[in-house]
Amino acid sequence: MIHYLLQTIAFQLFFLMVYDLFLKKETFFNWNRLYLWTTPVLSCIIPLIKIEKLGKAVPQEYIIALPEILVGPASEESVRNATVVTSLPAWQWVLIIGSALSLVLFLVKIGRVFRLRYKGRIIKQKAYEEVVLPDSNTAFSFFNSIYLGEAVYKKDHRHIIAHELVHIREKHSIDLLFFELLRIVFWFNPLVYMYQNRMAELHEFIADAGTAGPDKRESYRLLLQEVFHTEKISFINPFFRSSLIKKRIVMLQKSKSKKIWQFKYLVLVPLVLGMLVYSSCEKDTETPEAVPEGVDSVYVPYAVVDEVPVFPGCENAENPRECFQESLLKHIRKNFRYPEKAQEQGIQGRVSVMFTINKEGDITDIKMRGPSPFLEEEARRIIKLLPHMTPGKQKGKPINVPFSVPITFKLLSDSGHEQHAPVKGGPDERRVEAYRDLSKNDGYVYGSVLNSSKGLPGANIKVKGTGRGTVTDFDGNFRIRASKGDVVAVDFIGLPDTEFTVNDKNRYKIVM
Secondary structure (H helix, E strand, O other), X not given: OHHHHHHHHHHHHHHHHHHHHHXXXXXXXXXXXXXXXXXXXXXXXXXXXXXXXXXXXXXXXXXXXXOOXXXXXXXXXXXOOOOOOOOOOHHHHHHHHHHHHHHHHHHHHHHHHHHHHHHOEEEEOOOOEEEEEOOOOOEEEEOOEEEEEHHHHOOOOHHHHHHHHHXXXXXXXXXHHHHHHHHHHOOOOHHHHHHHXXXXXXXXXXXXXXXXXXXXXXXHHHHHHOOOOOOXXXXXXXXXXXHHHHHHHHHHHOOOOOHHHHHHHHHHHHHHHHHHHHHHHOOOOOOOOOOOOOEEEEOOHHHOOOEOOEOOOOOOOXXXXXXXXXXXXXXXXXXXXXXXXXXXXXXEEEEEEEEEEOOOOOEEEEEEEOOOHHXXXXXXXXXXXXXXXXXXEEOOEEOOEEEEEEEEEOOOOOOOEEOOOOOOOOOOOOEEEEEOOOOOOOOEEEEEEEEOOEEOOOOEEEEOOOOOEXXXXXXXXXXXXXXXXXXXXXXXOOEEEEEEEOOOOOEEEEEO
């Protein structure tokens, strides 16, 4: 979500720069109003749009999850379920609390307007109503009400009424309330405040243009003589705002912009297209829980990999998958030697091994995580002894194929104590945390499987009732296609099984 917020802010910055550099000084006020309305909305929507054709920058690879291989003089089993709870990260709580405070501030502002109305004297007119405020020299409009200080009301205020009526007819209060609502959600984003200021400034230009007669000098004189105090409420349209007087006079002096300059708005087209390309191709590399977009983990990859790697001796096998698994099992059991120091210390448990059969058929990129360096080194030694393979192919071209295989070292129950990697998992510790990641909207569920705050590589993830499944990577992360209502099962040998039902959230942290 942080990545989404950063993208939103960056896009709003680009849109504001275009407005200030190319559009702000033009007299196409209604076009500018539309621009200030649509661009902050586009900034929020574009990061959520993922165009697959733009995003496919690299070919996909597949992680093949092989069944667990048990070595040692004993076996093990374990089945249990965990409870599902939902929680939010601390930084999301900060956003929620900030939005709640902004909402309270907004309600306070609304309350100030209603208090002024309650204290004032209401005079009904045909198309609007006047609210005369005692002991005040303010003047502003809010929806179809014009608020006038008593000091202003006693003078000739026809030009003020005409000015505020433009605000009422054009429904400028809706614009400012829209930005007030944006400020509640994006209270931390200074660009939203800048957008609101630009819109308020534009409103005054529109109202001045709607009331200025042929002799604009009279309009200048009225503006200069009527610089009074006004209520500091961000969603009203005040007539007297001294900081705007000079800009309003300058804009009144300007001649109407030539129609040809309307083509400036076409700069939006390449700008939006560029943002779409960036959003579709950008990968969420900042979040440690994310799985790279170019890697798709699958539980049964033989349906999607055209030609899987072939173990020597399996070239003519009817079922390449079974032959590969059987050959790997024979290889590991043939070359396995339980480390003496591990036996002496009674160390046992599961070592999660990940390796790649590269485009040349060699074993590369061996990674592992286990309860003891003794077990890890033995697993590494066995995998290094694997023979040269026939590489896997996709569309006729050799590809790198990553594999995940859990190797469980098990002693007899009276010869040692079990040490899974890691092996905490009491009922109070098991949980599933779910939250919404706005930067992900692609039909996948993202997550991580952890134990003792460490990622569990090689955990099996399956969507019940479907053929879909995957395995966690070396850091315990996964990505799997799942829809709301699907039941996702997570199992890791030596730890209780866990299930959770996919809800409207799309990122999960499973603590086993």
